[in-house]
Amino acid sequence: MPKVKPHRTSPSLDMTPMVDLAFLLVTFFMLTTQFRPDEAVVVDTPSSTSDLVAPESDILTLTIDKNKRVFVGIDKQPTKAAALQAIAARHGISFTPTQIKQFSLMPNFGVPIEQLGSYLDKDTEQRKALNKGLPGVPYDSLNNQMIDWVLEARKANIQNFKKPLYMVIKGDAGADVPTVQKVIKELQEKNINRFNLVTSLEMKPVAGAGK
Amino acid sequence: MAEIQQKGGDSGKGGKKRAKKSSTKIDMTPMVDLAFLLLTFFMLTTTFAKPNVMQLTMPVKDKTHEDDTQIKASEAVNIILGPEDKVYYYFGLNNPNDKSVPKPELKVTNYSQTGIRQVLLARQQQQPQPVVLIKPYSFEGKEARYKNMVDILDEMNITNQKKYALVDIPKADIDLIKDSKL
Numbered sequence: 001m002p003k004v005k006p007h008r009t010s011p012s013l014d015m016t017p018m019v020d021l022a023f024l025l026v027t028f029f030m031l032t033t034q035f036r037p038d039e040a041v042v043v044d045t046p047s048s049t050s051d052l053v054a055p056e057s058d059i060l061t062l063t064i065d066k067n068k069r070v071f072v073g074i075d076k077q078p079t080k081a082a083a084l085q086a087i088a089a090r091h092g093i094s095f096t097p098t099q100i101k102q103f104s105l106m107p108n109f110g111v112p113i114e115q116l117g118s119y120l121d122k123d124t125e126q127r128k129a130l131n132k133g134l135p136g137v138p139y140d141s142l143n144n145q146m147i148d149w150v151l152e153a154r155k156a157n158i159q160n161f162k163k164p165l166y167m168v169i170k171g172d173a174g175a176d177v178p179t180v181q182k183v184i185k186e187l188q189e190k191n192i193n194r195f196n197l198v199t200s201l202e203m204k205p206v207a208g209a210g211k
Numbered sequence: 212m213a214e215i216q217q218k219g220g221d222s223g224k225g226g227k228k229r230a231k232k233s234s235t236k237i238d239m240t241p242m243v244d245l246a247f248l249l250l251t252f253f254m255l256t257t258t259f260a261k262p263n264v265m266q267l268t269m270p271v272k273d274k275t276h277e278d279d280t281q282i283k284a285s286e287a288v289n290i291i292l293g294p295e296d297k298v299y300y301y302f303g304l305n306n307p308n309d310k311s312v313p314k315p316e317l318k319v320t321n322y323s324q325t326g327i328r329q330v331l332l333a334r335q336q337q338q339p340q341p342v343v344l345i346k347p348y349s350f351e352g353k354e355a356r357y358k359n360m361v362d363i364l365d366e367m368n369i370t371n372q373k374k375y376a377l378v379d380i381p382k383a384d385i386d387l388i389k390d391s392k393l
Contacts, residue, residue: 015239015243018243019239019242019243019246022243022246022247022250023246025250025254026246026249026250026253029250029253029254029257030249030253032257033253033256033257034257045262046357046358046361046362047361048263048265048361048362048364048365048368049365049368049369050263050264050265050266050365050368051263052263052264052265052266053261053262053263053264054261054262054263054264056261064357168264170262171357171361172357173356173357173358173361174356174357174358175356175357176349176354176355176356176357177292177347177349177354177355177356177357177359177360178347178349178354180357180360181347181377181379184267184269188269188271188272189272191271191272193268193269193270193271194266194267194268194269195266195267195268195269196264196265196266196267197264197265197266197267197361197364198262198263198264199262199263199264199265199361199365200262200263201263
């Protein structure tokens with residue numbers, strides 16, 4: 001009898017399906033990923049049991065930090081550029097196309113319009129260093145630039161995209177209520193009455209414990 | 212995959228010169244390496260989490276104050292968001308100038324689930340339609356925190372309280388807190 005030889009299989013196996021899957025996943029993650037924008041201020045949002053999610057686009061975010069500063073952020077770039085030009089014209093300031101480009105790339109800002117020009121001339125690293133000492137967008141009744149930004153952005157967004165802007169207020173848990181109330185009041189004066197307060201999700205209380 | 216192409220496999224025979232037939236397989240290992248590297252990178256950096264929001268609809272500002280609703284003393288629940296995460300509350304109205312209105316009894320509690328939530332639930336049992344007035348404290352640099360405001364609005368949702376309003380704190384309420392020493 002001849003010796004039974006073990007059938008030798010080649011050690012290389014067909015990896016094609018695995019590669020297919022890998023590329024499918026790469027494509028998926030590449031398309032869905034959204035990089036966290038480098039925001040001018042970091043706030044720690046309070047938690048609530050509300051499970052509504054923020055609107056996807058056409059958002060105007062008013063960030064309020066612990067030191068009573070207000071930062072304005074607009075998501076759509078054309079809206080941002082249009083609002084900048086409208087406000088600059090009102091204050092008799094002009095911006096170069098490079099500055100406008102820089103401005104539309106920033107997720108939010110907290111500088112009065114008078115200082116915005118020199119702020120935009122700085123590079124990203126220098127800006128990051130400056131962010132701690134920024135004064136925020138003025139919102140007192142004498143010089144209320146915050147409301148100007150809101151109104152111009154709303155106008156520009158309707159012109160560009162035919163969609164209203166959602167007002168999102170992102171307050172730090174340690175921010176004081178009078179500041180938040182003042183911001184809300186200023187907006188109410190202009191007939192803006194719907195707000196979305198950004199919160200992080202907290203578990204709903206169990207039915208037995210609370211109710 | 213991962214096969215190494217055999218090179219120079221020509222046997223030394225000086226026969227007919229043939230066009231060298233190379234295998235159609237190419238080594239895909241580097242490509243796969245790169246694919247997985249990218250996959251890992253995107254998987255780790257991606258964020259699916261969208262921020263949650265709480266909707267707040269404020270009343271349209273009435274310039275004339277003609278339509279201002281008057282709240283009955285029996286319906287009113289006053290919640291004052293104090294500094295240092297304290298919650299003060301009293302039922303009824305506080306009007307020190309009107310001698311016919313008895314001075315309300317001020318109590319203090321906290322934001323935990325055994326605190327203000329139980330007070331509201333108990334009140335809803337006694338009085339089917341309470342109106343909650345939320346007053347953030349602000350006096351002499353002592354203020355309620357924004358977290359407190361969100362917490363109390365959240366309690367309104369949890370206890371299913373329909374009528375509530377965010378109002379400024381009147382001087383009388385500040386005095387009430389000061390006198391109570393709570």
